Amino acid sequence: MNTALKPPNWINSSSLLSAGIVICALAALVTPAFDTGASLFADLPLTLVLLLLAALALVFVLKAAPGAGFLNGPARGTALLDAALGLAILCAAGLLIPLAHQNVGEATGGFWAVVVALWLSAWLFVERIASLQMKDPSLARAVNFAIPVAFGATLLLLWELIVTGAGVPKVLLPAPSEIWLRMTNSVPILWADFQQTFLKAVLIGYALGCGSAFITAIAIDRVPFLRRGLLPVGNLVSALPIIGVAPIMVMWFGFDWPSKAAVVIIMTFFPMLVNTVSGLAASEAMQRDLMRTYASNYWQTLIKLRLPMAMPFIFNALKINSTLALIGAIVAEFFGTPIVGMGFRISTEVGRMNVDMVWAEIAVAALAGSLFYGAIALLERAVTFWHPSIRG
Amino acid sequence: MTKAASVKDAAMADPAPHSRSGQKNTVIDIQNLSLTFETNDGPVHALSDIDLKIEQGDFVSFIGPSGCGKTTLLRVIADLERQTAGTITVNGVTPEQARLNRAYGYVFQAAALYPWRTIARNIALPLEIMGLPKSEQDQRIAKNMDLVNLTGFEQKYPWQLSGGMQQRASIARALAVEPDLLLMDEPFGALDEIVRDHLNEQLLQLWAKTNKTVVFVTHSIPEAVFLSTKIVVLCPRPGRIYDVIESDLPRERTLDLRETPEFLKIAHRVREGLKAGHSYED
Known part of the structure; x- marks a missing residue:
């Protein structure tokens, strides 16, 4: 939406984050995710979502690259990309959390690579919606509300994945889902x-x-x-x-x-x-x-x-x-x-x-x-x- | 007529409370007035042996360098300071009684509008304190906002207006009390030259229309000469009156007046007075 306002230097936080997402997502797909040796490849929907995330991130990298003006379509297209990014993060989280609960405390490299990829994606998403400039005041208010919500949701997601994946004892720190269940x-x-x-x-x-x-x-x-x-x-x-x-x-x-x-x-x-x-x-x-x-x-x-x-x-x-x-x-x-x-x-x-x-x-x-x-x-x-x- | 009743009359709109035929009324009468502030560095003689009479309908300016006591003298008239020696009457009574009678409107160096009130509510402030009925308040607000050309800005907050408009609102607020006496302490000091000229003209028109007595503190020679019928030159340490100049300029004035020889002659005399009063310092 405001890519024209960005500094000419294409190495910015947005493109770095995108590059990180691509690397982590691809690394996750080739490394075993759990001690059982199971790869995330076994889960087809999750694989597809991760590939989608990587593809979206690749588009963001290319958009920022020099001489890629042809990718900078109309504003609506960019907003659509942001929406797709948010949706992909939600899907990935929804698929990953049950998987983590099936393998409590058995996470290895592949799982952590996905967690990092999700974290970077969420970061990128918050950064992108924070830079949106809405003319309509009610839309602007919605964006202002969405930023802290997305931020808090990211924290909860990381909390849930790390505590479950690493198998942290309940007495030390229960996962948000367990607290929610208790509530x-x-x-x-x-x-x-x-x-x-x-x-x-x-x-x-x-x-x-x-x-x-x-x-x-x-x-x-x-x-x-x-x-x-x-x-x-x-x-x-x-x-x-x-x-x-x-x-x-x-x-x-x-x-x-x-x-x-x-x-x-x-x-x-x-x-x-x-x-x-x-x-x-x-x-x-x-x-x-x-x-x-x-x-x-x-x-x-x-x-x-x-x-x-x-x-x-x-x-x-x-x-x-x-x-x-x-x-x-x-x-x-x-x-x-x-x-x-x-x-x-x-x-x-x-x-x-x-x-x-x-x-x-x-x-x-x-x-x-x-x-x-x-x-x-x-x-x-x-x-x-x-x-x-x-x-x- | 009891004393209280006559005092009340003086505070009301009656233009000639102590009328004697063929003679102007003295609004402010100051005799041998001195004011000494006790400070840690010893006494400061802010005012010393002031004698001054101000008549009904006069436009009197106090001019002098900073520290000459011109603002202090105005504050004594308004009962914001008390003299330590001598006497002063305002409308024939003590300044305190005059203040309690709401005999004057005071315009400060800054507009001092309350930011939580709209312009109209700011002008209503003294009226609320006086306990006037709502209809009377509304009528006075409308009249005085019109008088200072602020109609249409009733619902704005002070911080939404320019400095000149704020100061005009504060003048409207002082006028809303409907005093015969207007005390103004460098009201245009913080404004730029163009706005200041404009407000000076408006103030003169207002004064001509209403026949109020105005006491005006300034440190600008052109402003003092342009506005006043009487210019009081003060000098510092101790604050005292150096010269009182009765202006023979016509009451109807436009800004062009400032180019005329008569204007320059009075301005020259004021400047000489300020210089002489200051000379012992150099």
């Missing part, structure tokens, strides 16, 4: 844990911690002596080690979620307090003078000038706290909890060597944390659209 088989447990830890301890603790820190920041701003008294105390509280605080909170508030919410409050309070206090100081002297010439009172200046100016700071704290809250709630469950909760599940399943369940909880936590963070980041874009870092 789909344990939906009720995972949901109950998620409810207990995230929907109760994290969200309630987060709201109370951030809310009370915000109100305290306003109080500190309004009453100067509080700034000198309360800020150091807040600092002290934030320095308390969570593994010391959590058991105390359990004694104070019981085994259920309120004690975890209390830990979350302690963890989120100080970042929010400090950021809000510095955010309230972020307005410029001229802007404050302006409000003074209007005879604006404290609350008017606060709402119309200082809080909007503080929003970038406040959202920084909200984002930091979204991850802190999750960590705090999970760790706090290590110190006494009813028999439900993500932290409880992790600590007990580790003891029973059920590492796939631990990974399933980790996956849920990662997903929930990312979505939580993403929701706050979206809200930030809507509220501080005017800030130079966002308006772009």
